[in-house]
């Protein structure tokens with residue numbers, strides 16, 4: 510199989526690379542030469558000023574600065590502090606599942622997962638007491654829908670892709686069209702930004718309103734400018750095994766010049782966490798549930814493990830969920846078979862560079878073909894078979910780190926990885942401790958039909974199950 514090929518997206522050259530050594534060079538060893546992500550929609554999807562400060566749109570030193578400030582927000586200790594918010598939201602999910610158990614009816618658990626992850630992001634990143642799970646009219650949900658349904662002039666985007674030299678003329682026109690459009694029809698993100706602005710002001714005025722959530726951690730984040738320069742690639746990388754040093758702890762900074770996350774950056778990144786964290790986590794939960802409903806033996810083993818670790822009365826919390834090794838293997842394997850994010854692992858060359866035998870010109874986009882890597886028979890035996898034992902410690906050590914990338918790789922990997930893993934495993938463990946997930950007439954047996962969205966994949970028909978108390 511060819512390990513490198515390319516195509517033009519409009520006028521943007523994109524190279525797809527599946528050679529693991531070259532990927533290691535791009536994503537890890539020489540990551541400073543590939544700090545940006547390609548702008549697939551010229552000028553960005555949302556040319557509204559506040560949203561331009563999102564982490565994903567930054568490159569070079571500025572990206573490093575913001576990423577250095579934000580990475581500790583997702584450290585293990587911060588996730589431990591945030592667990593009660595997740596637990597409460599999962600409690601509501603459990604109440605809804607209880608109702609379905611009583612009526613013995615089939616239901617789409619994927620929809621429930623989407624509401625759960627929306628509540629978790631609303632409460633952690635925006636600091637708003639959302640209740641999307643119980644109230645379909647919750648204003649947070651209405652505003653989220655608006656932001657997911659952003660309309661842009663497709664014709665202008667098409668022209669911009671084909672004639673980048675006309676950017677200076679076409680981009681202001683596109684912005685004007687967007688502004689007028691949004692003035693007349695809707696203001697996506699506006700209400701969300703206003704909501705988070707209010708919470709920020711209230712928390713600054715009244716310290717008693719502080720909470721252990723992503724918003725507070727962004728408000729508290731600070732680092733000396735000179736310390737940011739010394740942040741290593743490892744510290745920037747969100748990882749399971751290497752806890753990032755908590756650089757925002759109460760430290761004595763003396764007269765050092767300090768960097769903070771600005772209010773504009775906080776608001777933009779709250780929106781980004783919503784876009785990046787809601788659909789991805791619910792899709793991962795959905796695909797894992799599809800596998801579980803098809804594999805009663807796997808469910809049974811997880812249940813046995815939960816009972817071994819917790820006994821009759823043990824509490825499922827941050828510590829105990831991390832002791833569930835088999836559940837972790839199942840979730841990891843599910844992300845291999847169905848990686849939810851398939852088109853977002855990408856970089857841009859910041860300068861001309863040499864990749865093996867290839868000269869890569871500055872501004873060339875690189876795409877990591879995660880679906881192909883995860884299903885390459887040269888890397889995985891029987892790649893379409895679900896085998897959690899691939900992630901047993903004695904087997905995991907032999908997996909090439911670049912061959913498994915559900916959360917990307919290197920210093921620009923998924924910053925929310927720990928949060929997603931914790932939320933998903935807590936939800937799955939709580940469900941399986943109380944219920945058997947069994948197929949209904951609508952459950953897809955074996956293969957599941959999925960469709961490809963802009964950045965993610967998702968189940969076409971939802972995930973239909975019935976639940977039976979254990």
Ligand code: HEM
Nearest residue numbers: 782785786789790793850854916917918921922923925929
């Ligand atoms: C199962 C759930 C999730 C999956 C599969 C996932 C996957 C990914 C992937 C593949 C990337 C690109 C990494 C790369 O280019 O190397 C990414 C980036 C990112 N993710 Fe996630 N993600 C998930 C959940 C979350 C959550 C919960 C959040 C935040 C609350 C989040 C925030 C981000 C951000 C901000 C980036 C961009 C990082 C940067 O550009 O520096 N993700 N994610």
